[in-house]
Every structure is written in C-alpha cells, then in structure tokens.
Amino acid sequence: MLAPLLAIGLGASSAFAAGAAGAEGHKGGSFEDGGDTLVSGMMLMLGNDEKVYILDKSEGNAAQVNGHAAWGSVYDIATRTATTLEVITNPFCSSGMHMPNGSYITFGGNSAVGPGANPGDVGNGLFDTTYQDYAGQQAVRILNPLTCTGDDAATSDDCQWFDNSTVARLQAMRWYSTAEPMGDGTVAVIGGFSNGGYINRNYPENPDPVWQGGASQPTYEFWPSRGQPVLMQFLVDAGGLNSYPHTFLMASGKALLQANVSTMLWDPVSGDEIPLPPMPDNIVRVYPASGAVAMLPLTPANNYSQTVLFCGGSDMPDDAWGNYSWPFINTWDYPASAKCHQLEPEPQDGSAPAYVDDDPMPEGRTMGQFILLPNGQMLVVNGGLNGTAGYSTQTLLTTSYSDMPFGMSLAAGPVGTPAIYTPGAPAGQRWSNAGFDTSDIPRLYHSSALLLPDASVLIAGSNPNVDVNTSTFFPTTYKAEIWYPPYFSAPTRPVPSGVPKTISYGGDSFDITIPASSYSGSANDAADNTTVMLMRPGFTTHAMNMGQRALQLNNTYTVNQDGSYILHVAQAPPNANLFQPGPALFFVNVNGIPSNGTMLIVGNGQVGTQPTADVAQLPPSVRLDSAKGTGSGSSNSNSSSSGNNTANSASSSHTGAIVGGIVAAIALVGILGAVFGICISRRKRAASQLTPGAAYPMGAASGVGGVGGAVPSRGGIRNSDSSAFVPLQQDNSSSAWDPNASNVNLHSPYRDDIRGGNSGEFDPYYQNAPRMSTNAARY
Numbered sequence: 137m138l139a140p141l142l143a144i145g146l147g148a149s150s151a152f153a154a155g156a157a158g159a160e161g162h163k164g165g166s167f168e169d170g171g172d173t174l175v176s177g178m179m180l181m182l183g184n185d186e187k188v189y190i191l192d193k194s195e196g197n198a199a200q201v202n203g204h205a206a207w208g209s210v211y212d213i214a215t216r217t218a219t220t221l222e223v224i225t226n227p228f229c230s231s232g233m234h235m236p237n238g239s240y241i242t243f244g245g246n247s248a249v250g251p252g253a254n255p256g257d258v259g260n261g262l263f264d265t266t267y268q269d270y271a272g273q274q275a276v277r278i279l280n281p282l283t284c285t286g287d288d289a290a291t292s293d294d295c296q297w298f299d300n301s302t303v304a305r306l307q308a309m310r311w312y313s314t315a316e317p318m319g320d321g322t323v324a325v326i327g328g329f330s331n332g333g334y335i336n337r338n339y340p341e342n343p344d345p346v347w348q349g350g351a352s353q354p355t356y357e358f359w360p361s362r363g364q365p366v367l368m369q370f371l372v373d374a375g376g377l378n379s380y381p382h383t384f385l386m387a388s389g390k391a392l393l394q395a396n397v398s399t400m401l402w403d404p405v406s407g408d409e410i411p412l413p414p415m416p417d418n419i420v421r422v423y424p425a426s427g428a429v430a431m432l433p434l435t436p437a438n439n440y441s442q443t444v445l446f447c448g449g450s451d452m453p454d455d456a457w458g459n460y461s462w463p464f465i466n467t468w469d470y471p472a473s474a475k476c477h478q479l480e481p482e483p484q485d486g487s488a489p490a491y492v493d494d495d496p497m498p499e500g501r502t503m504g505q506f507i508l509l510p511n512g513q514m515l516v517v518n519g520g521l522n523g524t525a526g527y528s529t530q531t532l533l534t535t536s537y538s539d540m541p542f543g544m545s546l547a548a549g550p551v552g553t554p555a556i557y558t559p560g561a562p563a564g565q566r567w568s569n570a571g572f573d574t575s576d577i578p579r580l581y582h583s584s585a586l587l588l589p590d591a592s593v594l595i596a597g598s599n600p601n602v603d604v605n606t607s608t609f610f611p612t613t614y615k616a617e618i619w620y621p622p623y624f625s626a627p628t629r630p631v632p633s634g635v636p637k638t639i640s641y642g643g644d645s646f647d648i649t650i651p652a653s654s655y656s657g658s659a660n661d662a663a664d665n666t667t668v669m670l671m672r673p674g675f676t677t678h679a680m681n682m683g684q685r686a687l688q689l690n691n692t693y694t695v696n697q698d699g700s701y702i703l704h705v706a707q708a709p710p711n712a713n714l715f716q717p718g719p720a721l722f723f724v725n726v727n728g729i730p731s732n733g734t735m736l737i738v739g740n741g742q743v744g745t746q747p748t749a750d751v752a753q754l755p756p757s758v759r760l761d762s763a764k765g766t767g768s769g770s771s772n773s774n775s776s777s778s779g780n781n782t783a784n785s786a787s788s789s790h791t792g793a794i795v796g797g798i799v800a801a802i803a804l805v806g807i808l809g810a811v812f813g814i815c816i817s818r819r820k821r822a823a824s825q826l827t828p829g830a831a832y833p834m835g836a837a838s839g840v841g842g843v844g845g846a847v848p849s850r851g852g853i854r855n856s857d858s859s860a861f862v863p864l865q866q867d868n869s870s871s872a873w874d875p876n877a878s879n880v881n882l883h884s885p886y887r888d889d890i891r892g893g894n895s896g897e898f899d900p901y902y903q904n905a906p907r908m909s910t911n912a913a914r915y
C-alpha cells in the first residue's frame with residue numbers, strides 16, 4: 137500500500153502551474169537576478185545553509201583580494217552578494233567533493249598563469265607575479281565551511297581555503313579529473329589531463345596512446361592517499377574523450393564509469409574493470425560533449441535501485457573531435473543531441489545491464505546540466521544548441537581567430553529555457569518546460585548551477601574565453617540568477633519541525649511534525665502524499681554536479697486531530713554506498729511542494745567504515761478522516777496571508793543553531809577533539825598563507841603552459857605550433873633531474889621538466905615525490 141503511494145508522491149509534477157507568484161513572492165518558472173559573484177562562477181558548492189562557495193580559474197577579474205585579481209568568493213544566499221576569498225593555487229577545472237565532516241576539498245587544477253593565461257612568469261608556471269597564483273595541478277584545497285555563517289564566512293581565519301601543497305597534494309597532476317566519494321567517505325580522484333587541451337589525444341599522429349605524450353592522466357588515486365596512482369585501462373581506451381569521466385558509486389561498492397562511448401563498472405578495491413554496453417547512437421556525454429548526467433532519485437518504492445540518466449551531448453564523428461589542439465570541424469555548426477538514455481548498471485532483478493531509450497529533451501543541448509530537485513524531479517539548465525565545451529582561437533577549418541564567429545566559443549545557440557524531467561511519468565510525458573521564462577544570459581562553457589536550501593536553483597558563470605573578456609560574443613559572466621521551479625507558485629510550503637541534525641545508516645526511526653498550516657485539504661491525502669528527501673547538491677563545474685544524489689527516506693505517519701501529522705521517518709538504508717557519508721539537505725515534500733532544506737550530516741562524520749544497523753520497523757500509519765489542513769489552498773494568495781501560519785511552525789531560519797547542532801552532533805560521535813585540534817592548526821596556516829610570496833615553494837612545473845580549456849593559441853608556450861607538445865619526447869632536459877632518464881614514465885613528465893628554468897629547490901614535489909622510474913612497474 138505504502139510503496140505505490142510513495143511512488144506517486146515522488147515523481148509527481150507540481151499541481152501548481154508555473155506563472156503565479158507563490159507564498160514567498162517568487163513566480164514558479166521565473167529567473168531572478170542573483171547578484172554579482174565577483175569571480176566568474178565556474179565551480180560552486182554549498183558550504184552550509186547560508187553560503188555558496190565559488191571558484192573561478194586564475195584570471196584577470198576586476199575584483200581583488202590581497203592586492204591581486206580574485207578567483208574565489210563566498211556568496212551569501214539571502215543577500216545575493218559575494219565577498220572575495222584568497223585561493224592560493226590555480227583551481228582551473230578542478231574537481232571537488234565533500235568529506236564526511238562537511239568539509240569540502242577541491243583537487244588539482246592548472247599551472248600558475250598570468251594575463252592571457254600565459255604560464256606564470258616564475259619557474260615557468262609555478263607562480264605568476266601579476267596574478268599571484270601558484271601552480272595548482274596537484275593542489276588539495278580544503279575548506280571547512282559548516283560553521284562559516286554570517287560575516288565569518290569571509291573574515292574568519294577558520295573559513296579560508298587551506299591550500300598548501302607542501303602539506304597536502306595529489307600524487308599526480310590532474311585537471312579535468314572527477315571526484316567520487318566512496319562509502320567510507322574517502323574520495324576517488326579519477327583521470328584528467330596533466331596539461332590542458334581541447335581533448336586528450338594526439339591525432340592524427342599518436343605515438344603514445346596511453347599517456348598522450350604526457351597530456352593524459354589515465355590513472356586514479358584516493359584522498360586521503362592510498363599510495364601511487366593506478367592506471368585505469370578504461371581511461372586509456374576512451375582516448376581523447378576521457379576527462380571528467382561520469383562516475384557514480386553503486387550499491388555494491390563498484391562505481392559506474394562512463395566516458396567517450398564506453399561504460400564500465402569499476403571495483404575500487406580490486407581495480408577490476410567490468411565492461412558494460414557502449415552508449416547508444418555514438419553519443420558522447422563527457423567533456424567536451426558535456427551531456428547532462430545524473431542518478432535518478434533513490435526511493436523506497438523502487439527498493440533504492442540506481443538508474444543513471446544521460447541526456448544531450450554530441451554525436452560528432454570521431455575525426456571531428458580533432459585533437460589536443462582543436463576540433464577538426466566548426467563545432468558551433470554541429471547540433472547537439474537531444475536524446476536521453478537510462479542505464480541501471482546493477483539491475484536488482486539480475487538482468488543484464490542495458491541502455492534504454494528515454495524521452496528526448498525539448499531541444500538538443502551541450503553543456504546542459506541536471507539539478508536534482510527535492511520533489512524528485514530533475515531540472516536541466518544551461519548549455520547550447522550547437523557545438524561543444526572548450527574554447528579555442530581556431531579550428532582545423534577556421535584557422536584565424538578573427539574568423540571565429542563566436543570569438544573563442546566552440547558552442548553557439550545558448551538555451552535559455554530550463555526543462556524539467558519527471559522520473560516515472562508515462563513515456564512521452566516526462567519533459568516539460570511549459571510556462572518557464574527564458575533567460576537572456578548565455579550560460580555556455582564554464583557555467584554552473586546548484587540547488588539551494590530554499591529549493592531554488594543558483595545559476596552562475598559562463599566564460600568560454602582564455603582570460604576575462606566582457607566584450608565578446610559570449611563574455612565572462614559575473615551575474616548570477618536564481619531560478620524558481622514551478623513549486624514556488626504554491627500558496628503554502630510545508631514547514632516541518634523536529635528535523636534531526638544527523639542521519640544514520642539504519643537504526644531507529646525518528647519523528648517530525650508537519651503542522652496543519654503546511655497544507656490544505658484532507659490530512660490523510662496530504663500525509664499519503666508526503667515524502668522525505670535527502671538531497672546532495674554536489675560540487676558543480678562543467679555541467680556536472682559531482683556527488684549529486686537524492687535519496688528518499690521511507691516513512692509512515694500519524695494524523696492528529698488538529699490537522700497536524702507526525703511523520704515516522706526511517707534512517708538512510710544501511711548501505712553507505714547508496715548515499716555516501718557527509719553533508720546533505722533534508723526536505724519534506726507535501727503534494728510535490730518542498731519545504732526548505734536543512735543541512736545535516738549523514739553518517740558519523742568521520743572517514744572510515746560507517747556504522748550500520750538493522751532497519752527498524754516503522755509504526756503503522758494512522759489516519760483520521762476529519763483532519764484538515766489550514767494552509768492556503770489558493771494559488772492567488774499572497775505571502776502575507778500564509779505568513780499567519782508561521783506561528784505554529786519550526787523556524788525557517790536554520791543557520792547558526794543548526795550548524796552548531798551539526799558540530800555538536802559530530803562531537804557526539806567522538807571527534808570533537810580532533811576537530812578543534814585541526815581547526816586551530818588550520819587557522820594558523822590559513823593566516824600565514826594570506827600573504828603569498830614568490831619564495832613560497834609550491835606546485836610542480838608545467839612545462840608546456842597548461843593554459844586554456846582548449847587551445848591556448850595565443851602567447852602560451854603551447855601555441856598553434858603543436859610541436860610545443862610532447863615535451864618529454866622532445867626535451868631531454870628532464871634528464872638533468874633523472875639519472876635514469878630512459879626510465880622516465882611519461883605519465884608525469886612535467887614534474888621533471890625544467891624547461892624555463894625552475895629549479896629543484898623550487899619544487900617540493902621533486903624532493904618528495906617518489907621517482908617515476910621506481911613505480912613504473914605498476915603500469
């Protein structure tokens with residue numbers, strides 16, 4: 137009885153048409169000005185209920201921090217204003233992930249760059265005296281944002297990025313890597329480039345298909361480190377289309393990986409790679425095709441089965457993808473795919489995994505991005521009708537920058553109208569954009585989107601340019617928007633009380649209360665149509681939200697005489713692979729209308745095997761026919777009329793108190809001492825890192841510039857002369873550092889590349905890193 141009802145509630149589209157302004161004065165389906173992010177919003181993550189953290193690449197933004205251009209900021213959701221933050225290393229096209237305790241880490245990036253993305257002028261890419269950024273290819277940047285509310289978020293020493301590669305760094309250079317959390321809260325950091333380019337292949341000549349002459353990083357490693365990187369054959373086989381691989385941890389502990397048109401299950405423990413069927417129709421969904429890809433919400437109704445939805449991307453023929461230097465066609469004339477495919481990698485019925493055609497999107501999109509909404513629907517936003525991600529000053533066919541019709545953009549036709557997918561809706565009816573406004577802000581390469589705690593969506597960025605350019609076709613964009621899904625037209629939103637501070641894997645259920653003011657009509661109907669959702673917005677960049685996941689908690693209910701009802705809510709299922717430990721937003725939906733989300737911690741707040749317990753039996757549901765809601769039932773009502781209901785309800789402001797609660801809850805599981813100890817030392821380090829100087833040893837040399845998401849054709853060391861590529865094959869100066877140069881492993885050539893004159897003492901990685909020749913046998 138319960139399961140079908142839950143299914144209805146979860147997939148249900150909102151009963152409220154987009155268009156009317158709802159209880160909070162926002163019109164469903166509309167965009168509002170989100171203010172100025174100060175740095176272009178290439179990467180976003182939600183730090184707590186109040187703040188979004190923003191990272192850009194190191195570039196010439198007007199906004200300053202510590203006397204140089206800023207590329208990091210913190211954004212206050214309530215006031216829609218940002219404040220710059222210091223970020224030491226260049227986080228260009230890094231990956232990022234939460235940790236079990238609510239911290240966030242970003243991994244890798246690019247070399248230091250100066251104006252025009254030329255390699256940093258100190259140590260050939262170690263540091264730049266103009267932009268004052270340090271090399272970021274091996275960076276591990278840690279932020280502890282949970283308690284960073286109010287002004288603290290910008291000013292407190294505890295709320296600064298910890299970014300010191302002498303202390304914490306990746307084993308290998310990576311940008312365009314993917315981060316995926318494991319069930320124990322550790323993070324797999326997978327693949328990427330060691331240096332920048334359009335795609336990760338040399339072509340038509342390709343003497344080194346594994347390492348692509350040092351550009352490709354077809355390996356994985358873990359954070360915290362489990363040792364040297366390990367080669368992943370799947371990434372080798374994916375050739376040039378192997379960066380930012382789509383990765384989703386599955387119930388079994390294996391992870392789905394998808395890149396190029398290949399698919400596999402990867403066992404992170406054994407390293408086994410189990411091939412799955414290829415993507416149908418030759419459609420590429422990874423960068424730079426950049427499809428919208430997300431896991432459907434996990435629900436009790438489907439026994440938490442895991443299905444991944446792939447939409448859009450590009451089916452350009454193999455030759456068209458060109459090579460590291462540029463695409464071989466004029467991509468902006470090549471329509472992106474509108475098609476969608478579902479894959480259940482581990483079918484619960486034991487059948488063989490197979491891609492299944494799904495309803496196509498309303499239009500083709502490259503760089504479309506899925507945002508899981510708390511009511512179980514999936515938004516797609518951003519992107520373009522034609523072309524691909526990346527930027528370039530030329531293609532094989534258009535050889536002059538001045539002839540490029542959209543400046544450096546390799547995409548055209550921005551799609552300003554979002555669309556919503558409803559899982560489980562009848563085939564042919566899964567997509568809708570009825571009544572949605574269209575934004576006139578192009579959101580192409582390096583744009584981003586993120587679910588906010590009030591269930592709206594922050595949209596930011598777009599910058600298909602090598603450095604800041606505010607006067608080109610698709611300019612560097614600082615203006616954010618907030619998009620309001622149709623449920624914002626609802627006259628009443630639920631306001632649950634008793635939301636916990638932590639969720640465990642199995643164990644006793646807990647109760648939360650929905651007041652009568654949260655809905656209208658029959659209490660039985662409302663209670664039947666109520667769902668409880670854990671939402672993880674993820675770390676967004678490049679049309680991906682790494683770690684994004686939605687899990688519905690099982691529940692029963694008891695309806696009270698006064699129209700309120702108690703939800704008896706199960707903990708998360710006792711398998712941390714379904715929803716990895718760490719921060720999440722807790723929402724309640726009544727008739728498809730979400731409450732505000734409250735941040736809490738899932739799991740015990742620590743890295744390690746998560747405690748699990750049996751699933752406790754939920755009390756049976758108790759109905760009461762006479763009970764009714766008192767919330768407004770008319771979508772024409774305004775905010776002041778529903779405002780009267782707030783007296784009954786939990787506070788909607790859940791910042792300091794809840795965050796404090798989370799910290800306390802973590803302390804309860806026994807790590808308070810550790811937290812404080814680390815905080816104090818962090819603070820000291822954060823303070824000392826605020827004044828970077830050229831003498832600060834950081835980073836590894838980037839011998840070939842490492843500029844650009846595509847081709848750094850202008851001024852960079854790596855320019856339109858592709859001979860600048862493959863440095864180790866051409867530049868035996870690396871042997872100066874390696875007595876055994878013939879054994880140099882090409883997978884990290886830049887570490888030893890002294891072209892441009894950086895020296896050993898400037899490169900801590902050189903001192904500390906195991907010699908490449910010593911671990912060559914691993915490969």
Ligand SMILES: *[C@@H]1O[C@H](CO)[C@@H](O)[C@H](O)[C@H]1NC(C)=O
Nearest residue numbers: 338339340459460461858861
């Ligand atoms: C890319 O292809 C072009 C045209 O064939 C060629 O000139 C260039 O060397 C190639 N670049 C790489 C990195 O293979």
Ligand SMILES: *[C@@H]1O[C@H](CO)[C@@H](O)[C@H](O)[C@H]1NC(C)=O
Nearest residue numbers: 337373374375376377396457
């Ligand atoms: C995609 O993978 C196939 C099969 O490995 C390979 O032949 C092709 O060149 C790859 N495409 C690109 C653009 O690298």
Ligand SMILES: *[C@@H]1O[C@H](CO)[C@@H](O)[C@H](O)[C@H]1NC(C)=O
Nearest residue numbers: 138436439690691692753754
């Ligand atoms: C959800 O709870 C109901 C009621 O206790 C139970 O019958 C059902 O098996 C549960 N579903 C899952 C997936 O645990």
Ligand SMILES: *[C@@H]1O[C@H](CO)[C@@H](O)[C@H](O)[C@H]1NC(C)=O
Nearest residue numbers: 387438439440441484485711
């Ligand atoms: C639901 O999933 C659990 C855990 O994977 C499994 O043990 C159980 O058999 C499944 N139940 C059904 C009805 O498929």
Ligand SMILES: *[C@@H]1O[C@H](CO)[C@@H](O)[C@H](O)[C@H]1NC(C)=O
Nearest residue numbers: 542543544604605607608609
């Ligand atoms: C900005 O883009 C335009 C058009 O592509 C170009 O002409 C101009 O030189 C660019 N400006 C900068 C500062 O790069």
Ligand SMILES: *[C@@H]1O[C@H](CO)[C@@H](O)[C@H](O)[C@H]1NC(C)=O
Nearest residue numbers: 468469470471521522548549
């Ligand atoms: C997209 O490509 C198609 C096919 O080449 C072309 O007709 C159309 O004009 C392009 N759209 C834009 C916005 O460039």
Ligand SMILES: *[C@@H]1O[C@H](CO)[C@@H](O)[C@H](O)[C@H]1NC(C)=O
Nearest residue numbers: 148149150151661665727728
């Ligand atoms: C549940 O809510 C959805 C969304 O408002 C609505 O379409 C549906 O009819 C409701 N179902 C029931 C059983 O009331």
Ligand SMILES: *[C@@H]1O[C@H](CO)[C@@H](O)[C@H](O)[C@H]1NC(C)=O
Nearest residue numbers: 772773774775776777778780
């Ligand atoms: C909004 O509510 C106020 C107070 O209840 C009422 O005076 C006003 O007429 C309402 N406005 C609309 C547009 O319904």
Ligand SMILES: *[C@@H]1O[C@H](CO)[C@@H](O)[C@H](O)[C@H]1NC(C)=O
Nearest residue numbers: 766776777779780781782783
């Ligand atoms: C608010 O609601 C209470 C209880 O439902 C009612 O007595 C009171 O008159 C309402 N106030 C306003 C201003 O509507």
Ligand SMILES: *[C@@H]1O[C@H](CO)[C@@H](O)[C@H](O)[C@H]1NC(C)=O
Nearest residue numbers: 160590629630631732788789
């Ligand atoms: C949700 O949060 C927003 C922003 O804090 C607040 O204005 C609004 O009243 C809250 N709404 C509910 C239903 O709690």
Ligand SMILES: *[C@@H]1O[C@H](CO)[C@@H](O)[C@H](O)[C@H]1NC(C)=O
Nearest residue numbers: 235237239278280743811814
């Ligand atoms: C949270 O955990 C991460 C990874 O274990 C650690 O680096 C960070 O310092 C921790 N944060 C706090 C506040 O202890």
Ligand SMILES: *[C@@H]1O[C@H](CO)[C@@H](O)[C@H](O)[C@H]1NC(C)=O
Nearest residue numbers: 300301302303821824825832
């Ligand atoms: C980075 O860490 C090292 C080792 O603890 C320390 O010597 C150095 O001063 C730190 N750098 C900064 C800028 O804090």
Ligand SMILES: [Cu+2]
Nearest residue numbers: 229582678845
């Ligand atoms: Cu990029």
